[in-house]
Amino acid sequence: MHTGAYSDISWTENGKQIGFFSFPYSIDRSPYYQIKVPVCRIRNGEGPSLLLMAGNHGDEYEGELTLLKAIRAIEASDITGSLTILPAANLPAVMAAKRCSPFDGGNLNRAFPGDPYGQPTWRIAHFIEHEIFPRHEIVLDLHSGGTSMDHLVCSLVERLGDAARFARALELMKSMRLPYGMIADNGPDSPTSMAAALRAGCIGLSGEFGGGATVTRETMALTARAVDNLLQAAGITRGPILWTGADRGPETVVLATGGQSLFVYSEREGWFEPAVDIGDIVEAGDVAGWLHDLEAPLAEPEALTFAEGGIVLSRRLHTHSRSGDCLVNLARFEPAEQRGK
Structure with missing residues (x-):
């Protein structure tokens, strides 16, 4: 059975492309309906590759708005290598302003590795883990507390068994220069995007950038600065684009999750x-x-x-x-x- 998942962007073409990842989902009012997840692909020759992703949960806005700004601000001439920007990964949840999809109740961050023939959230998860993540060296999935939770602003990385890879992941996490950085121990079998990144062979980074399903001047500034810092640390950009302030942020205090x-x-x-x-x-x-x-x-x-x-x-x-x-x-x-x- 063909899944029908479709992309109108080229992974190898240089320049800046705006398009969609499209997932067929027949519904009463539209038998040939597609869930069209917006994507921006920017490439300038060989070099490092980074995916910026938000909207994993639909009510977490710092990442979504910051990545829209990144799409408008960054041109191919600004980067070395490739940058993919996915500002609304679980588009049905984003459009409904909910944590989970209104189509199937699916929480994308609990749906990996997904199912190419399943309900929409699981189709999206499968496409992200198997078609998008493997094309990138680094993934940053931006989160916040959403409607029901306030969250300490922090970056996040999974603890890895490979010492050299873990050291690089910690270096990149700290490069974002958020006040706190979290080491999580969910493991490679977790249904989260970070475990999916691990299974796909790339370094997965995440973070919580606010809460309460709203944004503030402070949380938007912290998010822009963190993304800009990571772009430079990864070797994608040579100078600041999203954050032009002189303050690059504090040293990161490292925390750990527990039972x-x-x-x-x-x-x-x-x-x-x-x-x-x-x-x-x-x-x-x-x-x-x-x-x-x-x-x-x-x-x-x-x-x-x-x-x-x-x-x-x-x-x-x-x-x-x-x-x-x-x-x-x-x-x-x-x-x-x-x-x-």
Whole structure:
């Protein structure tokens, strides 16, 4: 069976192209409908290759808007090698302003390696992992907290078994010069874009650039600067294009993810009042917040505490919570000897 996935760009042509990756999806109002994911391909001879991707989740805007600016600003004469820009990877989710696709409920960052004959989100995931990622040495997938979460601004890389490759990945992560950089341990079998990049043989980088399904002057500036810094560190551009300020950013403090002991969950319905904010340093036993019950006005709120210490990485923005909702998530500070220093 032919999947029908179609691209109208050339991977080998020099210059700047604007086109689409198109995925057929027959629907009631349009039997020959295509999901048309916009793409920009810029190439100037041989050299390094980098993919910039946003819209993995549809309600995360810093990356989407920054990559639109990059498409307008960068010309072939500005680069060496090749640059692919995918500003709205899961286009149905982007257009619906939702984390997941309205067509199939699919979360693209949980759909890799995908299915070429499956529902739209899984078709897109398969095409990205098998047709796009292998053509690039470096992938940057830009995220933020989305509608329901505020997130510490940080870059991210997966911990790799290959020491030389991991050292290069850390070097590139730090080159973005975000305040914090996260080392994740999801592994090569994860359904995420970073594991897909690992399976495809390229260095996968990611990051969280804000939260709350909005952008601010600060988060947009941080995102532009990080992308510009990476373009230069990768050898794609020779000077700044998106960020012309003199400040290239701080040295990156390296953090690490961990197990369930770093999460605080709601175990019943309630209304959460946080005691901490992102970036706060906490210890084991500290109060994360209180879960109130509006149907029991005289009941004291339940105090929720941290099982271990760390830095507050994210917190839930919606006060009303149900059992299973993550309320607060911590990260650990990575020991220097484990992070390539």
